[in-house]
Amino acid sequence: MNDQNPVIETQNLTKTYRMGAADVLALRGVDMRIGAGDFVALMGSSGSGKSTMMHLLGCLDTPTAGRYLLEGRDVGSLSAQERARVRNQRIGFIFQTFNLLPRLTALDNVALPLLYRAAGGQGDNGTSRLDHGAGSRATGKQSPRERALAALTRVGLADRAGHRPTQLSGGQRQRVAIARALVGDPALILADEPTGNLDSSTGGDIMRLLAELHAEGRTLLLVTHDRAVAEQAEYTLHMRDGRLLP
Amino acid sequence: MTFVNVLRTALSGIAANKLRTGLTMLGIIIGVASVIATLALGNGARAAVENSFRFLGSDQIQVSGQFTVEDGEPKPAGKLLSYEDGLTLPDAAPLIDRVEMTVRGSGKVRHGQTTLDMPFTGVDAGALTSMIADGKVQPVGWPAGDLLTSEAFLARGRFFTHSEVAAGAQVCVLGYKTADDLFLGDDPIGQTVWINRKPCEVIGVIAELETVDEQERTRSKPNETFYLPVSTAVQNLFENDPWVEITARVTDEARMDEAKTQIAAHLRLRHGIEQGNDGKWLDDFRLTTKKDILGVQQDAARTFSVLLAALAVVSLVVGGFGIMNVMLVSVTERTREIGVRMAVGARQQDVVLQFLLEAALLSLAGGLVGILVGILAIPLAASLNAGLALLDPASIPVALLVALATGIIFGLYPALRAARLDPIEALRYE
Known part of the structure; x- marks a missing residue:
């Protein structure tokens, strides 16, 4: 682990949900450090808190208590609008169900984060602290479509740019989703059961692609309950009852 | 985005x-x-x-008589609007700066051996301008859409001046065909014609006119007429007081209603109009503005x-x-x-x-x-x-x-x- 420049650092991260009259403690104080360029698997059974952890790390939700530093910046207490910008510029999501927009072509799906970036005001500036790191490309003056095509090329689907998701196989869809996660040159890629909806052979291809991204210097956090998948990461963190196991 | x-x-x-x-x-x-x-x-x-009311400017009030129909004939509801009514109006109604009056009748016009019987109009000096604004007639062959001028309405000579109207001068302007029929091609300007046995100097001839509406061209005879100053016509050509049409110009367009009140007060006084049992005035005249229409x-x-x-x-x-x-x-x-x-x-x-x-x-x-x-x-x-x-x-x-x-x-x-x-x-x- 690269302790000098942690991408993720959480301190006593706590999340409480209100379910009816009762409070449910989903996270009970998690301290987690993930270094730049790490490929980490986060394992745990259903109800262990790993999904909640992923939502917090992905800035989709805010913690009840504790701190979450992303690239040294406290993002746990940001407004909804600021969190949207962080998701847009520093985080790439890969979902189990791919979550591509059915009416858009592969290329437009991949370009989607860049379109929201264009009106974000600050553009790519100010948050590209890790751009000098390994794996980042020169993204200066390229148009969103050019960058989307480059990302599609990276996952080997340049020839499917004009296809809609329904015209693609499951593995191809997940590759498009990976290209979408990559296109904004994020600090962190969060993959939630990325092979969960794929057969083992296709799943293997996707895992090899993730390993390649890791080799290129990307930081990946893989959330899974599948031990075989988790073993392909550099190391594994285990969660149980809202706590990180030592 | x-x-x-x-x-x-x-x-x-x-x-x-x-x-x-x-x-x-x-x-x-x-x-x-x-x-x-x-x-x-x-x-x-x-x-x-x-x-249909192009002649009526937005700063004008049309004063007209009220008529009732008896046996198919229009009869005045009370006193007729007289030349005196119009003449005294600007002094009595401070918001009225001037009036234009028109009187219509028919008379005999003679030159040499030729005598013609035809309708005439007694008008004010601004009659040509009003005719243009009305837009019902135009010089023959006038290109559609072209802007009309007072000059275009005159074939020869000139129209009355304000001072001629004020003085009741013995002058007249002939319609195109009237001039043709009376003078047979000679220049009528400066000549004397006799209108109902009173001498009148011809100072102008109106251009040959036609109605803008093509369907009306066969019925209307805009060229068989003559024009006199309204004052002259009222004094010389009628045995009794004729009824006139009055158009009053208001000094301030924002005070039209006030002006109407002033006119009504003046005419009620002159016509001796009383209030009915319900307190309403039993007017024998009607005041109309463009806004009313x-x-x-x-x-x-x-x-x-x-x-x-x-x-x-x-x-x-x-x-x-x-x-x-x-x-x-x-x-x-x-x-x-x-x-x-x-x-x-x-x-x-x-x-x-x-x-x-x-x-x-x-x-x-x-x-x-x-x-x-x-x-x-x-x-x-x-x-x-x-x-x-x-x-x-x-x-x-x-x-x-x-x-x-x-x-x-x-x-x-x-x-x-x-x-x-x-x-x-x-x-x-x-």
Whole structure:
């Protein structure tokens, strides 16, 4: 682990949900450090808190208590609008169900984060602290479509740019989703059961692609309950009852 | 997200559900078409008044006698409007700076051996200008649309001056055919004609005129007449006091009603008019402004307009709720899409904008179709309103704005609902 420049650092991260009259403690104080360029698997059974952890790390939700530093910046207490910008510029999501927009072509799906970036005001500036790191490309003056095509090329689907998701196989869809996660040159890629909806052979291809991204210097956090998948990461963190196991 | 991209996104959202979209737009279409037709009715009435009362300026009050019909003959309801009534008016009514009077009659005009019997008009110095403003006649062969001048109305000589009218000078201006028939090609200017045995110097000849309306050309004889100063005509050509038409010019256009009160007071005094049992004055005259005429015409169009306007409002509200409904369905159907967009960085305002624009485009498309339907429906509206309906060009932007506003107002709630979705819940939505 690269302790000098942690991408993720959480301190006593706590999340409480209100379910009816009762409070449910989903996270009970998690301290987690993930270094730049790490490929980490986060394992745990259903109800262990790993999904909640992923939502917090992905800035989709805010913690009840504790701190979450992303690239040294406290993002746990940001407004909804600021969190949207962080998701847009520093985080790439890969979902189990791919979550591509059915009416858009592969290329437009991949370009989607860049379109929201264009009106974000600050553009790519100010948050590209890790751009000098390994794996980042020169993204200066390229148009969103050019960058989307480059990302599609990276996952080997340049020839499917004009296809809609329904015209693609499951593995191809997940590759498009990976290209979408990559296109904004994020600090962190969060993959939630990325092979969960794929057969083992296709799943293997996707895992090899993730390993390649890791080799290129990307930081990946893989959330899974599948031990075989988790073993392909550099190391594994285990969660149980809202706590990180030592 | 740039506007073009938002637009593209919104358009593809609409295109995905063509039938639903079309049905939703129906309310907006009917509403906007009604807006166009309503405004066309008002505009038609206004245009009709403009056309038939062109001679009456907006700063003028027409004073006319009241007539009752007995045995098919019009009879004056009280005293006739006299030349004296008009002459004393500017002094009695401070808001009136001058009056123009016209008196009509028929008389004999003689030159040498030739005597002609024909109608004449006693007028003021401004009669040529009034004739141009009225726009019913024009010099023969005058190119359509060309601006008329007083000079174009004169074949020879000149028209009366104000001082000639004030002095009751013994001068006259002949119609084209009258001059031709009396002088057989000789120059009549400076010659003396005898009108009802009184000598009169010819100072001008009117150009050969024809009515602008081609169908009236065979009936009307605009060239067989002559003109005298109204003062001269009243003094010399009538045995009894003739009745005159009076047009009073008001100094301040904003005080027309006040001016009418002053005129009424003056005429009531001169005519000895009393109040009836109900306190109303039993006037024998009528005061008319352009606004009054317009009001009468618009009252006629109003009943129908109110119905149409009600239809417009109801249709737009129904259309608006249709849009709201379609947008709510759309938001629900696309919950997951919204979640994905939020996950990749769409802010709440991006989502609001996307759905608001979609609703606006929907209503705007309905608005465009509605404008077309409305324009096509104008002849129908006209047939229900005495033929008075005319497309008001300003109603098109108005209709588009109304459609747009409907879309935005009714699209706001669905858009806000989309933007308030929790991204985690939205991503989980099946």
